[in-house]
Amino acid sequence: MGLQTLLEKLKTLYSEIEGLPPDRIVPTVGLNIGRAEAYKSKLIFWDLGGQLGLRTIWEKYFEEAHAVIYVVDAACQARFGDAKSALEKVLRHEDLYDAPFLVFANKQDLPEAFSGDELANHLNLKELHDHAHLFQSISAYDGSGIRDGISWLVEAMRKSKRTEMLRHRADAVVVA
Numbered sequence: 001m002g003l004q005t006l007l008e009k010l011k012t013l014y015s016e017i018e019g020l021p022p023d024r025i026v027p028t029v030g031l032n033i034g035r036a037e038a039y040k041s042k043l044i045f046w047d048l049g050g051q052l053g054l055r056t057i058w059e060k061y062f063e064e065a066h067a068v069i070y071v072v073d074a075a076c077q078a079r080f081g082d083a084k085s086a087l088e089k090v091l092r093h094e095d096l097y098d099a100p101f102l103v104f105a106n107k108q109d110l111p112e113a114f115s116g117d118e119l120a121n122h123l124n125l126k127e128l129h130d131h132a133h134l135f136q137s138i139s140a141y142d143g144s145g146i147r148d149g150i151s152w153l154v155e156a157m158r159k160s161k162r163t164e165m166l167r168h169r170a171d172a173v174v175v176a
């Protein structure tokens with residue numbers, strides 16, 4: 001939760017376009033796309049929407065994704081169980097083999113929010129150990145923590161064999 005607020009903040013931080021302010025954001029139906037450039041990498045973000053009915057389309061994007069950013073509302077402990085089971089499924093998906101996972105513990109501006117480390121303990125996901133991963137505390141409202149997370153992710157993608165594999169496949173498509 002907080003995907004689009006994050007996406008708009010990413011635009012503000014990493015591109016020339018000013019993202020929408022939080023009061024202009026409505027629930028996502030379909031797909032939001034954001035583009036940005038960070039640490040000399042061109043980044044394309046697909047916001048796939050968290051509502052139950054939309055989750056079945058997530059996997060259509062897995063094959064081409066270099067990495068996953070999973071945003072959790074860290075101020076809403078009641079939904080941690082749901083976040084865990086949804087994330088488990090994503091982590092196990094074979095199309096995401098070797099993809100780095102960045103989990104954002106969002107809404108740190110709220111006093112009840114759990115930190116990234118606390119969230120990691122609560123979710124306790126064994127499947128994460130098959131992936132490069134980081135739990136990062138952020139606030140999509142004030143932007144704190146986002147740069148740390150994105151710089152980690154860019155580095156993790158650079159090191160990942162998956163990035164290389166996807167690049168070769170893209171080349172193959174161009175030649176064909």
Ligand SMILES: Nc1nc2c(ncn2[C@@H]2O[C@H](COP(=O)(O)OP(=O)(O)OP(=O)(O)O)[C@@H](O)[C@H]2O)c(=O)[nH]1
Nearest residue numbers: 001002003004005027028049050051107139140141
């Ligand atoms: N306090 C606080 N609220 C936030 C933050 N990020 C998002 N929100 C609020 O959380 C709600 C959901 O934010 P969205 O950005 O629409 O989240 P989303 O994941 O795109 O939601 P859906 O499109 O409905 O799946 C909105 O009311 C936001 O204002 C944050 O960092 N702090």
Ligand SMILES: [Mg+2]
Nearest residue numbers: 003004027028
């Ligand atoms: Mg949304």
